[in-house]
Amino acid sequence: MPTFSLNINGKDYSIDAEPEMPLLWAIRDYAGLTGTKFSCGIAQCGACIVHIDGAPVKSCSFPLSAVAGKRITTIEGLSENNDHPVQVAWIEEQVPQCGYCQSGQIMAAVALLDQNPNPSDEEIDMAMTGVLCRCGTYPRIKKAIRKASKLS
């Protein structure tokens, strides 16, 4: 079985696994970072979004062989004290309901604001399409993204 070197949230990991193993398994089961969630497993819901070199990726459907040498960031790596502007806005707007989708939502929002610090409502809709919330927190998500764009 090959060994893969991963850098997750600035920390190096050596993982013995099959090349096609989803990155999400490495994050949750090998690195023990459980903030990133598994839901559909087929790149449809966004619960598993992390950043690879700053870009949002659905880690349930991204093979380990494609991430060697890249910088992976999970929800745990956003800030030490939950004080990333998006996290602050999320808390102030009390966005989560059950919470299951929320790390994916936050990671998608952070990637959007990194690329486009002042997105229009249409740009927010486009960036967040495909990040599903069964609790229907979409209005609060949008409000929090608008707030975070002013805090950044």
Ligand code: FES
């Ligand atoms: S669990 Fe990865 S997109 Fe749904």
Ligand code: FES
């Ligand atoms: S807060 Fe429950 S699924 Fe989004």
